[in-house]
Amino acid sequence: MSVPATSANLGPGFDCMGIALQMYNDIELETGVPFEILIEGEAAHLLPTDRSNAVIVAIDRLLDEIGATRVPRDWRVRMVNRIPVGSGLGSSASAIVGGLVLGNALAQAFQPECAISTADVLRIATDMEGHPDNVTPALLGGATLSCPDDIGTHTFAVPIPSHLHFVVAVPYFALYTEESRKVVPTSFPRSAAVFNAAQSARLILALTTGNLSLLRGGFGDKLHEPYREPLIPGYADVKRLALHAGALAVTLSGAGPSMLAWCDEEHKAWEVADQMTLAWREHGIACEAHVFQPVASPTVVREVALG
Ligand code: HSE
Numbered sequence: 030m031s032v033p034a035t036s037a038n039l040g041p042g043f044d045c046m047g048i049a050l051q052m053y054n055d056i057e058l059e060t061g062v063p064f065e066i067l068i069e070g071e072a073a074h075l076l077p078t079d080r081s082n083a084v085i086v087a088i089d090r091l092l093d094e095i096g097a098t099r100v101p102r103d104w105r106v107r108m109v110n111r112i113p114v115g116s117g118l119g120s121s122a123s124a125i126v127g128g129l130v131l132g133n134a135l136a137q138a139f140q141p142e143c144a145i146s147t148a149d150v151l152r153i154a155t156d157m158e159g160h161p162d163n164v165t166p167a168l169l170g171g172a173t174l175s176c177p178d179d180i181g182t183h184t185f186a187v188p189i190p191s192h193l194h195f196v197v198a199v200p201y202f203a204l205y206t207e208e209s210r211k212v213v214p215t216s217f218p219r220s221a222a223v224f225n226a227a228q229s230a231r232l233i234l235a236l237t238t239g240n241l242s243l244l245r246g247g248f249g250d251k252l253h254e255p256y257r258e259p260l261i262p263g264y265a266d267v268k269r270l271a272l273h274a275g276a277l278a279v280t281l282s283g284a285g286p287s288m289l290a291w292c293d294e295e296h297k298a299w300e301v302a303d304q305m306t307l308a309w310r311e312h313g314i315a316c317e318a319h320v321f322q323p324v325a326s327p328t329v330v331r332e333v334a335l336g
Pocket of ligand 1: 037038043044045160162163206209210253283284
């Protein structure tokens with residue numbers, strides 16, 4: 030199976046909006062073999078190869094929670110990771126969603142009466158991650174809006190205009206979500222709340238009407254980005270050069286440090302990518318920039334072969 034990277038927040042949608050992007054971690058699981066984990070790619074040498082691995086924790090959590098006692102627990106799991114860790118592209122959400130979807134597929138195969146719905150998988154994923162904005166698009170694909178209330182979280186798919194292209198500029202330094210969440214205050218001035226309410230509405234309007242030019246000029250956030258900016262050297266210059274090169278808006282990707290430039294044409298997006306890379310290089314920071322369109326399809330297990 031392939032689980033996409035995600036970009037959370039999308040500017041003003043702190044902890045409630047996110048989008049799936051065309052960068053994937055692949056996971057293959059085989060049963061009927063001794064327990065083994067093989068990892069290639071991003072951070073391969075840093076990730077645990079025992080049951081504390083995040084993908085395995087998620088599989089075990091799902092099987093325990095649904096009481097799937099007849100599902101074998103020894104597997105060979107092969108992972109090819111492409112989503113950089115600590116980059117703001119949802120690598121932990123991808124591990125959680127990948128593990129839960131695989132766990133549910135194992136239940137389907139060995140103890141089908143225990144398998145659960147996608148909504149229940151999402152509930153567990155949100156509980157594991159602590160917020161829904163990465164795990165929801167990682168599981169369902171597309172752009173998503175998660176609205177919490179006293180009963181639970183309501184999930185909505187947000188339409189994506191076909192001409193929307195994102196530049197994702199990934200600098201070569203990690204900023205872990207835990208550290209980046211610590212600097213975000215727990216209460217805000219009323220003016221910041223009003224600003225974000227208006228900007229979130231503006232974003233939904235731009236996406237649902239397909240009129241992306243609604244995002245040009247002053248689109249942004251006052252709940253998290255201003256507090257995180259000091260953790261990200263070069264932030265202001267990367268943003269300035271991207272806007273100058275034609276980006277409609279520039280937001281932080283998740284908790285950072287990657288930055289997301291919103292573009293309405295692919296050729297402009299590549300020019301923006303070059304300028305963002307240059308801006309970071311001028312701060313002595315290497316950077317890799319990608320141009321992505323959002324992923325529309327949900328995360329599913331492609332093939333089940335029982336061992
Ligand atoms: N909404 C989260 C944050 C995303 O901004 O901290 C990062 O996991």
